[in-house]
Amino acid sequence: MNVFTTLLLAAEDGEETSGIDLLLPRDVNEIIVGVIAFIIVFGFIWRVASPALNEMLENRQKRIKADLEAAQAEKAEAAALKEDYAAQLSGAREEATRIVEDARQAGESARADIVARAEGEAEDIKARAQQELEAERERAMTAMRREVAGLSIDVAEKLVGRNLDRAGQQALVEQFIDELGDTED
Numbered sequence: 001m002n003v004f005t006t007l008l009l010a011a012e013d014g015e016e017t018s019g020i021d022l023l024l025p026r027d028v029n030e031i032i033v034g035v036i037a038f039i040i041v042f043g044f045i046w047r048v049a050s051p052a053l054n055e056m057l058e059n060r061q062k063r064i065k066a067d068l069e070a071a072q073a074e075k076a077e078a079a080a081l082k083e084d085y086a087a088q089l090s091g092a093r094e095e096a097t098r099i100v101e102d103a104r105q106a107g108e109s110a111r112a113d114i115v116a117r118a119e120g121e122a123e124d125i126k127a128r129a130q131q132e133l134e135a136e137r138e139r140a141m142t143a144m145r146r147e148v149a150g151l152s153i154d155v156a157e158k159l160v161g162r163n164l165d166r167a168g169q170q171a172l173v174e175q176f177i178d179e180l181g182d183t184e185d
Contacts, residue, residue, distance in 0.1 A: 149173035 153169045 145174060145177050148177060 149170050152173045153166060156169065
């Protein structure tokens with residue numbers, strides 16, 4: 001008998017049944033049939049569903065394990081990339097420092113070259129100016145000697161009253177001026 005039949009019979013008899021009576025079978029045959037049915041259903045589930053369920057669980061474990069390994073590999077790769085970027089950044093900083101230092105040294109070298117060239121040019125200009133000054137002085141002295149010689153001859157002619165040999169007198173005056181120049185030095 002099943003539970004529904006028991007309830008119907010109990011309702012017809014007018015008996016009141018409690019909740020626990022509804023769950024427990026009244027007949028031993030019912031218990032045996034229920035246990036056999038449970039064993040058959042359990043065996044069927046164990047045979048058919050258990051391998052599929054185990055396979056599903058194993059696949060899930062493998063997928064989770066693969067995901068964990070992939071995550072660890074990505075974490076290791078990210079750490080390696082981070083170290084690589086840090087090394088590149090450090091290298092870039094060193095390179096920038098080296099470039100700035102090279103530029104500073106090149107600037108100092110260029111400045112020293114420019115100053116040395118300017119000083120050399122200034123010395124050359126001073127030397128040329130000194131040479132030009134000496135040459136101009138010599139020209140002025142020569143012109144002055146000629147003028148003095150000419151004036152001396154003119155004065156001597158007027159004093160003597162006759163025309164003197166101009167070339168001879170010129171040589172005489174220049175000799176005299178040279179002698180005066182040598183005694184002054």
